[in-house]
Amino acid sequence: MTAEESVFDCALTCGLISGRRTHTMAVLKRIFIVTKLSILCVFLGPLFMKAQITSINFDYLTVNEQPPNTNYLTILGDSLEPIGFLGTGASIYHPRLPIYAGIRLNNAAWGVRAGYYTFGYHLGADIKCANHFLIHPRIMFTSGGGAESHDGSGWFISPALTLDRTFGNYSLGIGGQYSYVSTGIIQGSSVYVSLNKKVDFTKGLATPSHAQLFTNIVYSSVNEQSNGIGFIGIGGRVFHEHTYQSAYLTAAVTNLGGYMDVYGGYGIWNQLGAFRLLGEINLGTGGGGRAPAGGGILFGSGLEAQYHVNNLFLGTSVGILKSFDGPFYFSFVGAHLGTEFHFDSQNSQSRGYLPAFLVIENSIRTYLGDSGFSNLGVAFQLYKRGLLSLRGESYWAFTDGRGAYAEGLFGLRIQQGWLYTEGQIGAGAGGGINLWNGAGLVFMNVGFDIPISGALTINPKVVYNVYSTTAFPKYGIQFGLGYNIPFTKR
Secondary structure (H helix, E strand, O other): OOHHHHHHHHHHHHHHHHHHHHHHHHHHHHHHHHHHHHHHHHHHHHHHOOOOEEEEEEEEEEEEEOOOOHHHHHHHOOOOOOEEEEEEEEEEEOOOOOEEEEEEEEEEEEOOOOOOEEEEEEEEEOEEEEOOEEEEEEEEEEEEEOOOOOOOOOEEEEEEEEEEEEEOOEEEEEEEEEEEEOOOOEEEEEEEEEEEEEEEOOOOEOOOEEEEEEEEEEEEOOEOOOOOEEEEEEEEEEEOOOEEEEEEEEEEOOOOOOOEEEEEEEEEEEEEOOEEEEEEEEEEEEEOOOOOOOOOEEEEEEEEEEEEEOOEEEEEEEEEEEEOOOOOEEEEEEEEEEEEEEEOEHHHOOOOOOOOEEEEEEEEEEEOOOOOEEEEEEEEEEEEEOOEEEEEEEEEEOOOOOOOOEEEEEEEEEEEOOEEEEEEEEEEEEOOEOOOOOOEEEEEEEEEOEEOOOOEEEEEEEEEEEEEOOOOOOEEEEEEEEEEEEOOOO
């Protein structure tokens, strides 16, 4: 062996060792992230599980998108301007302290980043300072991106402080916030406005009320893209005597991979035996997948017919969504499978609550290998019967430069005791993965659902990618905490 060959072999060997070491460190880093966030959830989770005071949160903030120098701007060729974000959250209050924690979604509604979404968590407090006034600190940690923004790994942190005025169960706050996205290109402070509504489930509600959770499978044949587009997602509704409010989250799975929308509706309904007819108007945001959706605001309307069997229903819908300041639009037909549960009412004391448990699972999902990355996620148990449960899930990247990647999945779980197996099917796009193409994903997973209290479970699992339309990591691990939130009479 020549000296040159010896040097080459040594370099090759050292390179392989270095590569393995780098790969090992990347895996360890992801596991470390999982561990840190999981420990935090374990400590925070039990504090809130005995609470039955919840709130719905809405807020608005702007974040500057500025390059570090003019050369960066020239290279990218971007027209950068502030991004206006609408935030929507759901929170649970501590049973004794004026603090809360919850999940939230930020979505671009102003500027040129239609389709920029982030998902994650927030933690805050309501501190009384005078009659009808609160000091309201809040910190928000989310992950996501999109719309070809400079989102980097995707994590998005925002501390905020407002002075809130209460009006019964409502509070309106105004103050300031500072936001920082992982690249540092998107950052800055702005005025921060929030609107919050509390619902106290320890007391009877003033009027009869019930809610739905459902899958949302949608197809559009008439649209601005002039192509058939398939969507999947989840949705929910809260019903009153003659009216209801709705919320939807859907993502494209064909021909517009990377597109996502979040919108709500206000409607009227009528029950005809086992059938229910619904009509609503909608407002929300959407974009991504190169959809020309302007600043992101969407509006539209929809009709739906449902057939009910006990607490289950099947539904079919038609509707249209249109961009407010862009040419993007699509009409659609949809199919829904869901479950329904009822709340207490002072007008119907004899009925009380119908026993129901809403299961929410917050998770860190990490895909392994050289192209692996970690995601924040949430899962809802849409329906459970015997050993089977139907789940709706979403995951959002926050490491390894995969900002803007997000998944929407339907899961079918078979569970015997602590052990379960599950299949998942859905779509994932963004962050350089499955962009603008069919974005199908199929997983088979094995895990444990281990109870540590009456309200809290630990959910470790191994994830296996059975099929993907484009290259995707084959294996993953996941750690989640499941919360059983009971709607019971006090």
